[in-house]
Amino acid sequence: MEYSHSHTDVVKLGNAFKIGITINIIFIIAEALSGFISNSMALIADAGHNLSDVLALAFSWIAVILSQRQPTLKFTYGFRRSTILVALLNTILLLIAVAFILYQTVQRLHKPMEINSYSMMIVAGIGIGINAFTAWLFMKGKKNDLNIRSAFVHFVADALVSLGVVVAGIIMTFTGIQWIDSLVSFAIITVILYGSYKLLIDSVNLALDAVPDNIKIELVRDYLFGLPEVTGVHDLHIWSLGTTDAALTVHLTTCEQTDVSFISSIQRHLHKQFDIEHTTIQVEYGGMEDCGNKF
Numbered sequence: 623m624e625y626s627h628s629h630t631d632v633v634k635l636g637n638a639f640k641i642g643i644t645i646n647i648i649f650i651i652a653e654a655l656s657g658f659i660s661n662s663m664a665l666i667a668d669a670g671h672n673l674s675d676v677l678a679l680a681f682s683w684i685a686v687i688l689s690q691r692q693p694t695l696k697f698t699y700g701f702r703r704s705t706i707l708v709a710l711l712n713t714i715l716l717l718i719a720v721a722f723i724l725y726q727t728v729q730r731l732h733k734p735m736e737i738n739s740y741s742m743m744i745v746a747g748i749g750i751g752i753n754a755f756t757a758w759l760f761m762k763g764k765k766n767d768l769n770i771r772s773a774f775v776h777f778v779a780d781a782l783v784s785l786g787v788v789v790a791g792i793i794m795t796f797t798g799i800q801w802i803d804s805l806v807s808f809a810i811i812t813v814i815l816y817g818s819y820k821l822l823i824d825s826v827n828l829a830l831d832a833v834p835d836n837i838k839i840e841l842v843r844d845y846l847f848g849l850p851e852v853t854g855v856h857d858l859h860i861w862s863l864g865t866t867d868a869a870l871t872v873h874l875t876t877c878e879q880t881d882v883s884f885i886s887s888i889q890r891h892l893h894k895q896f897d898i899e900h901t902t903i904q905v906e907y908g909g910m911e912d913c914g915n916k917f
Contacts, residue, residue, distance in 0.1 A: 636683070636686070636687075638759040638760055639679060639680075639682070639683035639686070641756075641759060642679055642756045642759050642760070642773070642777075643676055643679055643680055643683070645752055645755075645756070646672060646675070646676045646679070646752065646753075646756060647676060649672065649748065649749060649752050650669050650672045650673050650676065652745065652748075653665055653668060653669040653672065653745050653749060654666060654669040654670075656741050656745045657669055657745075659738070659741065660737060660738035660739075660741035660742060661736060661737045661738065662737050662738065662739075662741065662742045662787075662803055663726060663727055663730040663803050663804060663807050664742065664746075664787045664790060664803045664804075664806040664807050664810070665741075665742055665745055665746065665787065666726065667722075667723040667726060667727065667806075667807045667810050668746070668749065668780070668783055668784060668787055668810065670719055670722050670723060670726075671719050671723065671780060671783065671810060671814065672749075672753075672780055673719075674715045674716055674718065674719040675773075675776040675777060675780060677715055678711075678712035678715050678716070678772065678773065678776060679773050679776075681708045681711055681712060682705075682708055682709075682712065682770070682772065682773055684704075684708065685704050685705040685707075685708035685709075685864075686705070688701040688702075688704045688705070699863055702863045702864030702867055703862075703863060703864055704864070705864040706825065706828045706829050706862065706864060707829070709772055709821065709824070709825040709828070710822075710825040710826065710829055712772050712776075712821070712825075713772075713818050713821050713822040713825055716776075716814050716818040716821075717814075717818065719814060720811050720814050720815060723807055723810055723811055723814075724808075724811055726807070727804050727807035727808060727811075730803075730804055730807075731801070731804050736800070737794065737800055737803050739790075739791040739792075739794040739795045740791070740795070742787055742788075742790065742791035742794070742803075743787075743788050743791035743792065743795075746784045746785075746787035746788045746791065747784070747788055749780070749781075749784035749787070750781050750784040750785055750788070753777045753778075753780035753781035753784060754777075754778075754781045756773075756777040756780075757774050757777035757778045757781060760773045760774040760777070761774060771821075772821050775821065779813050779814065779816075782813060783809075783810050783813055786806050786809055786810070787806055790802045790803060790805070790806040828862045831861040831862070832861070832862075833860045833861065834860070834861075834862050834868050836897065837860055837868060837896050837897070837898065839858065839860055841896070842858070842860065842870070842892070842896055842898075843855055843858055845891070845892075845895070846858070846872065846874065846888070849888070850878075851876045851877065851878045851880055851884065852874050852875070852876055853875050853876060853877045853908055854874065854875035854908070855872060855873075855874060855875075856872070856873040856874075856875070857871065857872060857873045858870070858871075858872045858873075859871045859872070860898065863899075863900060867899050867900065868896075868897065868898045868899060868900070869898070869899070869900040869901070869902075870892060870898045870900070870901045870902070871901075871902045871903075871904075872901075872902075872903055872904070873904045873906065874903060874904065874905050874906070875905075875906050875907075875908045876905055876906070876907055876908060877907075877908060878907075879907055880905055880907070884905070885903050885905065888901070888903060889901045889903070
């Protein structure tokens with residue numbers, strides 16, 4: 623049995639992606655130009671970080687669209703697993719951004735330049751508002767989808783980074799210490815690594831068909847074995863079809879003859895209690911004598 627998500631939710635997410643991508647592309651262009659004009663490595667690094675997030679956002683949008691495509695004779699589960707691959711790609715993009723920022727910051731330490739701290743503060747202040755608004759667009763859907771959570775984390779981190787740039791600009795204005803700009807760039811690297819670590823682990827786990835974090839397989843096994851008719855639970859497998867959908871297969875041995883209503887009842891409970899949308903249950907009647915041997 624399979625349960626589908628609301629079409630309305632998909633439309634709302636699509637609008638969130640469109641708005642988020644558009645306003646961030648405009649800001650990235652403005653931030654990069656301001657960084658070059660003001661000689662601020664922190665602004666340039668932040669623009670590069672924002673660009674990686676926009677690319678990740680675009681890939682996530684593509685994944686959401688692909689996940690809604692109907693199954694085919696070749697791809698019988700549809701294209702939902704593409705969302706896992708995209709989540710993994712998003713994390714790789716973050717790591718590439720780290721390498722770029724680190725290289726540029728080290729280069730700037732060897733060749734210091736006069737930095738316009740006022741431009742830093744103004745542009746970064748605008749960035750706080752844009753990144754916070756973009757994160758808000760994905761706040762509702764972040765609990766159920768790894769890609770949406772990825773987008774949310776990315777832009778919350780960006781808002782914090784922009785705040786750090788503003789603080790750096792204030793310090794530079796009052797002290798004249800130019801290397802603060804490079805220090806902020808190193809702080810950006812730390813923020814990216816911190817935010818991407820968990821996402822990387824989650825993405826790899828999903829790609830390797832691990833049990834989703836929100837599902838405790840021990841509780842599922844206990845529920846199945848606790849059914850009065852069930853005397854054995856075998857070959858229990860739970861994995862992710864995508865970043866939102868979980869699947870389950872299991873072989874149950876019973877001490878009573880069962881019918882379709884028995885399976886349907888289990889499937890409804892698995893969906894309601896454990897949020898497992900797609901279940902395949904094989905039932906084998908072991909005989910009445912097994913009822914006395916269950917406990």
